[in-house]
Amino acid sequence: xxxxxxxxxxxxxxxxxxxxxxxxxxxxxxxxxxxxxxxxxxxxxxxxxxxxxxxxxxxxxxxxxxxxxxxxxxxxxxxxxxxxxxxxxxxxxxxxxxxxxxxxxxxxxxxxxxxxxxxxxxxxxxxxxxxxxxxxxxxxxxxxxxxxxxxxxxxxxxxxxxxxxxxxxxxxxxxxxxxxxxxxxxxxxxxxxxxxxxxxxxxxxxxxx
Amino acid sequence: xxxxxxxxxxxxxxxxxxxxxxxxxxxxxxxxxxxxxxxxxxxxxxxxxxxxxxxxxxxxxxxxxxxxxxxxxxxxxxxxxxxxxxxxxxxxxxxxxxxxxxxxxxxxxxxxxxxxxxxxxxxxxxxxxxxxxxxxxxxxxxxxxxxxxxxxxxxxxxxxxxxxxxxxxxxxxxxxxxxxxxxxxxxxxxxxxxxxxxxxxxxxxxxxxxxxxxxxxxxxxxxxxxxxxxxxxxxxxxxxxxxxxxxxxxxxxxxxxxxxxxxxxxxxxxxxxxxxxxxxxxxxxxxxxxxxxxxxxxxxx
Ligand code: HEM
Ligand code: SF4
Ligand code: SF4
Ligand code: SF4
Numbered sequence: 001x002x003x004x005x006x007x008x009x010x011x012x013x014x015x016x017x018x019x020x021x022x023x024x025x026x027x028x029x030x031x032x033x034x035x036x037x038x039x040x041x042x043x044x045x046x047x048x049x050x051x052x053x054x055x056x057x058x059x060x061x062x063x064x065x066x067x068x069x070x071x072x073x074x075x076x077x078x079x080x081x082x083x084x085x086x087x088x089x090x091x092x093x094x095x096x097x098x099x100x101x102x103x104x105x106x107x108x109x110x111x112x113x114x115x116x117x118x119x120x121x122x123x124x125x126x127x128x129x130x131x132x133x134x135x136x137x138x139x140x141x142x143x144x145x146x147x148x149x150x151x152x153x154x155x156x157x158x159x160x161x162x163x164x165x166x167x168x169x170x171x172x173x174x175x176x177x178x179x180x181x182x183x184x185x186x187x188x189x190x191x192x193x194x195x196x197x198x199x200x201x202x203x204x205x206x207x208x209x
Numbered sequence: 210x211x212x213x214x215x216x217x218x219x220x221x222x223x224x225x226x227x228x229x230x231x232x233x234x235x236x237x238x239x240x241x242x243x244x245x246x247x248x249x250x251x252x253x254x255x256x257x258x259x260x261x262x263x264x265x266x267x268x269x270x271x272x273x274x275x276x277x278x279x280x281x282x283x284x285x286x287x288x289x290x291x292x293x294x295x296x297x298x299x300x301x302x303x304x305x306x307x308x309x310x311x312x313x314x315x316x317x318x319x320x321x322x323x324x325x326x327x328x329x330x331x332x333x334x335x336x337x338x339x340x341x342x343x344x345x346x347x348x349x350x351x352x353x354x355x356x357x358x359x360x361x362x363x364x365x366x367x368x369x370x371x372x373x374x375x376x377x378x379x380x381x382x383x384x385x386x387x388x389x390x391x392x393x394x395x396x397x398x399x400x401x402x403x404x405x406x407x408x409x410x411x412x413x414x415x416x417x418x419x420x421x422x423x424x425x426x427x428x429x430x431x432x433x434x435x436x437x438x439x440x441x442x443x444x445x446x447x448x449x450x451x452x453x454x455x456x457x458x459x460x461x462x463x464x465x466x467x468x469x470x471x472x473x474x475x476x477x478x479x480x481x482x483x484x485x486x487x488x489x490x491x492x493x494x495x496x497x498x499x500x501x502x503x504x505x506x507x508x509x510x
Contacts, residue, residue: 191501
């Protein structure tokens with residue numbers, strides 16, 4: 001076997017814990033929310049111990065998600081600012097999903113797709129939080145009119161579907177691109193992975209040491 | 210509840226209901242008719258409702274008007290609403306008995322996510338089944354009349370039952386029984402419309418040119434109807450909606466959005482699976498590892 005570079009550190013332990021709290025709460029929110037969204041999914045309420053409990057805890061999990069996501073946002077937003085290379089990358093999305101990223105501009109810590117996931121979820125979670133409070137009748141029923149609640153229900157459901165779709169893309173990308181998951185399980189990735197997918201970031205990391 | 214077995218269902222929230230057995234005689238739609246022109250505002254009906262349903266309305270505060278309590282509550286399923294209507298030199302006291310209208314097309318039921326928490330019997334009565342209610346408040350958003358109230362204590366929704374437990378044994382609602390002026394009638398919807406016709410003719414002969422029946426078509430008619438002196442302006446009566454209908458927002462939310470959303474999620478999942486099957490995983494090659502080692506130095510040491 002030929003020589004391998006040593007694993008490249010990608011996430012601190014704190015960042016990974018932050019990520020997993022976000023991940024778990026997002027999944028629980030999607031399950032408890034979808035249970036109330038479509039009658040054919042009402043059975044999902046059994047996972048939480050019944051309809052009453054599902055209704056009661058969903059918004060609280062939402063608060064956990066919002067706080068946790070804010071943590072991720074503050075950690076990573078500077079690394080997710082858009083640049084010209086990202087536009088080129090997006091224009092060649094067809095090549096990317098066919099595993100032909102050679103010849104595209106070298107990618108920093110995040111590629112354009114990851115940045116879109118980041119900003120998409122940032123906006124959607126903000127909207128979910130806002131509309132979620134309007135729907136949270138247990139404590140906030142008297143603060144809004146019924147028409148505002150109706151509008152919020154539509155916004156909340158739309159944003160939830162949007163967030164779930166982005167989540168599917170995000171998780172699929174991690175499954176498709178082999179070697180990605182270790183970034184979140186162990187905090188590091190192989191040198192080859194860094195070279196192939198995030199070469200500009202890899203060069204910076206090597207330059208540091 | 211025994212009522213559940215005795216009354217056939219026409220609709221059930223978040224579920225489908227099998228069509229009635231062939232040959233079974235169809236239930237006759239019923240209705241309560243409230244003749245606002247005969248109401249003297251005595252609140253006997255309000256009291257009878259508390260009494261029959263064993264409700265406990267805590268003593269609150271009066272706002273200086275006769276409206277007391279000032280709004281429907283989880284215990285007060287009906288309240289009298291008093292309006293002073295001045296026109297020209299005339300002052301009219303319009304007194305409307307507010308409460309669930311038992312819409313033939315019930316927005317509350319259509320919005321409810323919990324299977325069987327709201328039902329509509331074949332006679333038209335819309336009933337909340339507390340055992341199945343999860344307290345989400347979606348019925349409040351679905352209702353065009355602002356009727357359901359959610360209890361902070363039990364986290365369940367409450368409203369007038371049209372005394373379904375009395376109707377099932379052939380009794381008129383408690384409020385209708387208690388009314389001293391017989392301003393509240395109960396019977397088949399057909400009879401109630403016919404009776405309203407007579408009352409309206411009488412009112413017109415006494416100068417109420419715009420007297421009429423409130424049975425709004427926007428919700429496919431209601432099983433609680435009013436005779437109004439000024440049927441051209443229902444909103445005079447403490448904001449009774451002129452043309453109630455289920456909000457289009459609720460229509461979108463509970464209509465197209467549901468199948469489209471599930472389809473979008475299924476499509477995303479299927480697309481991922483197809484992509485994986487046709488493209489195969491995206492793997493780091495030995496060449497990439499060599500290039501990485503060239504750049505970073507190898508890990509052999
Ligand atoms: C961020 C804070 C959030 C808050 C405060 C919140 C709050 C709420 C509330 C109050 C409801 C009404 C039912 C109930 O009382 O439990 C609801 C419904 C729902 N939520 Fe959330 N939520 C949040 C985030 C999310 C997220 C991230 C998702 C999905 C990924 C989501 C998906 C849903 C869905 C699908 C429904 C049902 C909507 C419908 O019936 O049309 N929520 N949410
Ligand atoms: S509060 Fe109860 S009755 Fe109203 S929509 Fe929710 S589950 Fe249905
Ligand atoms: S008035 Fe409101 S609560 Fe009553 S049946 Fe109509 S939609 Fe339901
Ligand atoms: S019909 Fe029955 S539940 Fe409804 S207001 Fe009259 S007494 Fe109360």
